[in-house]
Amino acid sequence: MNKKFLNAVLFGALLASSTGTFTSCKDYDDDINGLSERVDAVEKTLADLNTKFGALAYVKSVSFANGVLTVTDQSGTPTTYTIPDNDTNTTYTLDVTSSREGNVTTVTVTLTGSDNSKIVKTFTITDNDTVTQDTKLDPTKFWMDSEGVMWYGTKDDKENSIKTGVAVPKQPQHDKTTVSVVQYKDETGVVVGWEILVDNQPLSTKLLIQDVLPITSFEYIPTKILAGWGERVIVFEENSYKQKTIVANEVKTSATATLYMSNVAAPQYRVNPSSATLAQLTEEGKAQILKQTVEQVTRTPGVFIDWKKTTIENGIMTVSLEADPALFEDEADKLDMIALQFETTAKNKVTTEYVGVINKDAEIDVVLTDKAVTATNPGDDANHFAITKADAEAQVAKIDDKNMPMTGNAALVQNVTYSEAIAGINLTELVSACNVKDAAGHKFFDYTKYPDLTLSFEAVAYKVNETPQERYMSLDGVTFKAVNYGNVNESCIGKAPMVLAKLTDSHNGNAIVAAAYIKLLIVGDAAAKPEPDITITENATIGIDCNNSAYTWSTNDEFMSTQVYTFSTNEKLTALSKEQFHTLYGYAAAPVVGFDNVGTWNVTEILTAGDNKANRGAKFELTTAPLEAKTYVAYAVYEKTTDADVIVSIANGGMYPKYVAIKHVVKVDPINFTATAKEKAPNAWNGNTASIYCQTPGTTNTTQIIGDLNELFVGGKVQFDYSSSFDAGKFPSFVADNMEYTFVFSEKNLKATRGLVTGVDGTQYQLALNADKTELHAVGKDLTGTAVASAITADNLVASLSDANNNDVTFANTAVAKNLLNKEARGADSFYAVMDIVYENGCDMTVPVTNGEFNLAFIRPVNVSSDASKFFTDGLNEGDPANTLKLGELVTFTDWRKDSPLNSFAANLDYYRYYGVTKIECKGNIADVVETDWTGTRKTLKEAFGAELASQIITITSKNVTYTTAEVTAVPDFGTASYIKSSRVEIKDYKLYIPLTITYTWGTIEETIEVQVKATK
Known part of the structure; x- marks a missing residue:
């Protein structure tokens, strides 16, 4: 059941016990304490429906709506408690207690939350107050006989129990049979009983309150006491007024003759039981008026009071009556009194007590006000709606960037939320009235108790910034609906349609009693939260490159129009025109947190001549050089303006995200091709090994061990072929003209791969390389980590490379080098170095050489x-x-x-x-x-x-x-x-x-x- 409404005291009645508990939470289905799986569990569950709230007669009603708990005492005075509407967890307990001192009873109502919060309020009742014990529905008295018939009374005393007319038919059973009881409402939404569901299907019969607990009495709720008599009276008011007219969009008071309203009263009665409904009365609650005068003075028979309407709500009956003022008793020592008699559907008659009736005439001047004017708050002139169209037009009515009313708006502008306005709003709920002719100067005027007065509305045409506001509304009687012009979702938010409200009197040919111009502002349901930031991504893939000519990409008009302005990634947002987008958004030149570039970029806005807010875009320039095989990212960010006037000038402007970013992602692929060194000089190689020798004896030679590695290849240089996967367009830095080769000592010489080498004297070494791999050294065999590089000196140099391609190789004249050189004579065991051919472009990017590794043997001279x-x-x-x-x-x-x-x-x-x-x-x-x-x-x-x-x-x-x-x-x-x-x-x-x-x-x-x-x- 909907636990937010404390008339979960079950159908408006206050049930047995003195404490009630409910939870402030979201709506639940209207099921009542789920029944067990067996039909015969209905009896027990009905008894358990609600055993909350005391039978204390001091409390007339309890209700909960819109976050406010209202406890009304027997005099009709409400006491309110505010419950946090967004709290879905806290359980509240309502306790009612009383204490008496003399002839005064103090009633204390305490609201206690499970979070230990507590609100305590009190009211008092004196012996002069009338307190009627309300007959309560006792759910423990429901019982079901063996045939499934529901009775109300004592189970052991069937003769004195009431047969409800509800019989629970035998139902097919299965493992998951469920039975539940839900509220049954009439067509007006009033709860009139229960409906029993078996497996979520309703039975053909229903349990109605009127079948169980008939109306027993009505108690008049007094509002006036006749001076000198001390008697409660119903006052019929005979009001006169000057007719209003509408002239040139202005409400004016006519100078014609005075008009008189119908003579009406609307007395209220407390119904016993309070759970009764109008359905329990015949002819829609039509009352027969019974008349008498005090002191038994009999007047000429005649009907001088007519019944108009009866309503019952929350245990209170309101009866609308109309009288002929000429037939009222006018002798000072005589008072007309009436009682109302009603017939129930059970064919019994229920009569109210007699109450005095008097007639009161007054001249009134009614003006229409906002809803803040009530019986307890008569307000002042500031509550008066405008009586000229011009004044209403001048009222400031704007929304801020969150679709909320802007600070500084006119107080009389009526804010209506979007969802309610789309569904339809009863405009009469926004309007009240006051009588400015009253002696007090300003008094609440309840036009609703006058059956001849009708409040109606008309649309008023006017423009805001050349936009007709009436196109964003429709009227169906008193129901106002917002209209999204052009079917653009929420486009009506921020618009301010105007209506002309008229209070007319059918008793006088629909004369205008009061009229006013009312401006309504359609606002968001809650503070508009911008949609999440939107990022439009454009991807590109290029090859690894020196990037000497920086990579660039720019948006064009097609990209901006189809990707950026459309907001296609968010179905809640409507596409904007170029002009709208660049009015709402500005280019953010400075970096924006959360939009972090990867790599070094220059990102700039593209502007057309004249800065016409069209054909704009962004240019992305990747300046990182050289490019690595990785993904580079850059953002061009547009930031929404904070100017509220600009935001509200665009439909749903508050919903558009703070940032719209164009994200350019450049994926740099590594090389996917290889090079092959070709045309080795056949005579210079023994398999994959080439040898370097001492210079031969001669007058100009020395015993140096040197060589030119280029001589190992045909033509005196290394030439290369690329594999078929090479794409010169994707990898322009790697075309042959941009490439160079060098020889280096391979890392395969290191201990991790090669192990140790041994000199002629048996000393073991590990080989080491300098940073650019042009020197080969022999250092201590046990060194590790950085100690290896630190141990490199000129004294332990073994061989070195020089010249343009590192093609000149020289064996070192050091003791260490000689020790290694002389270990073996020429042959397979000669000391050698592993060599690599490195093929690279102008920015040191290398291409793997498939056959670039070879052994270079150093031959002992003697x-x-x-x-x-x-x-x-x-x-x-x-x-x-x-x-x-x-x-x-x-x-x-x-x-x-x-x-x-x-x-x-x-x-x-x-x-x-x-x-x-x-x-x-x-x-x-x-x-x-x-x-x-x-x-x-x-x-x-x-x-x-x-x-x-x-x-x-x-x-x-x-x-x-x-x-x-x-x-x-x-x-x-x-x-x-x-x-x-x-x-x-x-x-x-x-x-x-x-x-x-x-x-x-x-x-x-x-x-x-x-x-x-x-x-x-």
Whole structure:
């Protein structure tokens, strides 16, 4: 049920108990405490419908509407409590208590919220007040017999119970059968009983209040006491007035004869039970007037009071009566009294008490006012509506940017909300009236109790800014409806139609009693919240680029007209014309929070000559250079004006978002193609390995190890082919004319990939690169992280690259480089560096080269081997020169070349000087380092012969050699090796393995030579 309305005290009646609880919340279905799944649960649920609110006769009614709880006492005085209408959680409890002191009863009404809020108000009742105990509907007295018939009374006393006429038929049952009871209303919306639903379908019979609880009495609610009599009276007012006319859009008072209204009164009666409805009376509540005079003075019979109308609402009956003023008792000691008699649909008659009636005449001058004028608030002249069209036109009636009435509007302008205006508004609810002829000067005039007075309305034509306001309204009798001109949603908001209100008297040929011009302002239902900001996105995709000529994109008229001005992404907003858009919005030159660019951009507004608010747009210039493979974003932002006059000049201007942004998204694709280095010089390669050598001997050469990597390719340079996916239009920075190549040392040289490298002396290193990969270094094997780069020095340089393409390679003349170079002779195990070819454009963007990686071997300049023609012989005489061999002749020297005699030192003796061979030596204790196969397996001399004899096998004497500029013509004297063993037994052939260290320009070479010892002679 709708819990907001506290006539949830059930159909207007105040039910049993003294406390009622309800919740301030949104509407719920009109179901009442859902019944159980069985039909026979109806009885229990009816009893539980509402056991709230006491039978205290002090409270006449309780109602809740529009956030206000109203408690009305028996005298008709309302006490109000404001309930937060947007609070959907708080439960409120209403407590009614009373205390008595003397002849005064104090009634306290307390409203307590579950949030601990509390409102307390009181009123008093004296013994002189009439308090009628209202007959209450007791829902606990409903019961259902075995046939499904509903009764009202005591279940055990069927004879004295009332048969309601409602029978619940037997219904097919299933697992989810539901039964509920809902309010049943007549065509006017008045609750007259209940309707029972089974599985949400109504039964054919209904439980009506009139079937259960008939009307028992009416109690007159007095408003006047006759002076000198102390008697409650009904006053019939005989009012006279001067007719009004409309002349040239102005309301004027006629100077013609005085007119008289019909003589009427509208007494009110409290109905018992208060849950009764007009449906319980016959002939729409027509009353028979019973008359008498006090002191039993009988007058001439005649009907001098006629019944006009009866209404019952919230337990109060109002009866409209009209009298003939000439027939009222005019003797001072006599008073006419009347009672009203009604017939119920149950055919019984109910008669009110007798109340005095008198006639009162007065001259009135009625003016129409705003609804603030009431019986308790007569107001003043400020409440008078305008009596000229010009005055009404001059009233300020504007809305602000939120579609709310603007501060400074005229007070008499009637604000009507959009949704209510579209649905239809009863204009009579906006209008009240006052009598300015009253002695008090300004008194509320209730025209509604005069059946001959009618308030009507006419549309008044006028313009605001050349826009006819009447086109935004329609009138159907007293119902005003707003009209969206041109079917543009909410286009009527901010418009101010005008009506002419006329109060006419049918008793006098529809003479005008009062008239006024009323301006209505159509406003938003609530403060208009702008729609969310709108962003129109334009996407573009380009290739990665140097962006030397900055990328640009500009909107055109078609884009602005079809994408921006249309607001097509929001169905609530209507498309604007160019002029409207650029009137409502201005270009935001400064950055706007929330619209953050990615990348460096220049975004500017495009203006046409004359700044005519048309054909505008935005230019986007991406100045980031070079472009990365990522997404760049820029915004051109238009910001709505804060000028309320501009906003309201556009239909629904307040709804349009604060910002409209054009978002340009540029996706930069990475390269999707590769390059292939082509036309390697075939003779320069051994598979994927090329080699760098020492310069060959000559008068102008040195022993540098250098080379030109370009010579490895046909034509002396590297040339490239692109894969088929290359698109020169998308990647203009990568066309051949913009590309260059370089050689670099590859990162595959690093420890993570290659591991460690070893020098001739056994030292292990890890290779390292400088920042631009043009230097190769060898550093400590255990270094990690930044320590590797920090360890790079000139002393541990291994090789370097130089020249335009890094094509010139030089092997370093450092101890570390020499150590690595001399580890192996020319061959598969020569020291090498992994190289990369880098192909890049003018802004250092690279294209992967599919075959750009290769190995570059650095070849040791000098090789050493045994001379098989040199040998020792066992058993010769001591000191025989045949057993003393020159070290220079004991070994064979060749340079890095393969072919003899070109590579032979023996054939080219000056090679000793050119390559700087300065020493041949056997390092260490000969017995420990020289080996022999004397025992059949290779062992050191000490192991083979024992320590004493091992020292008597061979002696080696080394000499240092120096060179002059003179050409060498004989093998230099590097010393000798002598076989000194004295044979005590005959021996066969065996071998000596002598480790020699050769020192030359590029370091030292360690080579073990094999010397034959021939058998004993």
